[in-house]
Amino acid sequence: MKIQLIGTGTIADISNNASILINDHIVFDMPNGNLKAMIRQNIDILKIDTLIISHTHADHCFDAPFLLWYKKDYYKPGHKLSTKIVTDEITRNTVETLIRLSYFSSAREVEKEFIDAKDVNYTKICGDVEISNEPMEHKDIKFANGYIIKDKNVSIGLTGDTSYCEGVRKIASKVDYLICDMTLEMGNDSHIGIDNIIELLKVYPNLKIIPIHMHDKTREEAKKLNLDNLFIYEDGKILEL
Template identity: 35%
Template sequence: MNITLIGTGAIYSKYNSACTLINDDMIVDVPNGILKQLLRNNHIPEKINKILITHMHGDHTADIPFLLMYLYKNKKVERNTYIIGPKGIENKVKQLCKIYHYHFLDKIDSYIKYIEIKPNEILENPDILYKIEAIPVLHGKEKPAYGYIIDNQLGLSGDSAFCEGVQTIVKNSEITIADCSRIYGDESHMGIDNLSFLAKDYHKNLIATHMKDETREELENLKIASILVKEDGYKFEL
């Protein structure tokens, strides 16, 4: 599995918002500005046919219409494109396109396959190629919010406070891309304190994401071996 961190920042950050690309064909979350970022970094958005969404906040969904429009204009939606996410994902995508005054969606409707994944569901669809496990996590008042385990290897916490869900994800993955928005975690996001605990308790490496700039700076000063702090564009393989 080839993994690229397209974005590692929080909303108010110099970095792109948290977004991960897996093997060029699956994108996890589609924050504002991410289509342009993919193009700037010479990725080929045309290859994306699986869009996996952790939760409905705008910094995880805002560019879905632009990405779909790009795929439509480049005639890449003439094959199935899967949009997988929590309950309500279909309605969310349709609403966003409506709000943006984009009217192309009905033309490609038969190629867009929405999959509303249930809490703790394990999706093993041969067309999707990946085993996707949806783990409910705690993200303030936002419900449902998921983290995912992909192919029993890669963990993604999504946006989450420290909770049972993130412990399950870290425990059952080789490496987890984990929300580290804050220096100290709160009811919506984890902090350096939470990631330090997870790394130590489960003897795993974590990659910090969704970082505020001050959190990134603090992590860079602390140099904790098991918490990796990477720039946008960083690639690794599992």
């Protein structure tokens, strides 16, 4: 599985907002500024046919209209115009409202298919990988969606924003790689901290953790620890898992 870390930071840091590209055609989260981040990383945006969104916060979905708009206005033959959008009903409503507010008519007109996150259960919605959903806990957000993406060789977990909840441990127990929230040094009811990551690594010694959504300070502190199986990368990193 090919993974590109489009963004590894949070909205208030130097690094891009957290977003992942899988096998060149699936994007996990489309935060504000993500279209530009993708252009800067020479990503072929027309290849993207599936957008998976973790939750309704702006720094996870506010660029969704611009992805759809770009696909229509810069369309080249040979590409899929339609986009599957896997998310919950609240985030779907947010994306539809943003499309309306944007006045970018191409985003409204272009073909798209919303798939409710709770309906994906190891389904092959986009050919080469299976996707399943695991609910997370992210303070007062009703739907925070974690996912497992799997092909015949490898499985990865994507937590999105979450506290160190039961869902995180459930995903961690099932995957080879966990690409997860590590916003803080000490976790709270919104986000995972380095303290939680240390605990996870003790419980699942074979799990490889790739943190994203890191504050700059958290990133620096975590690097100093030199933990086995904790891989801290910068924006644009490409991995073959």
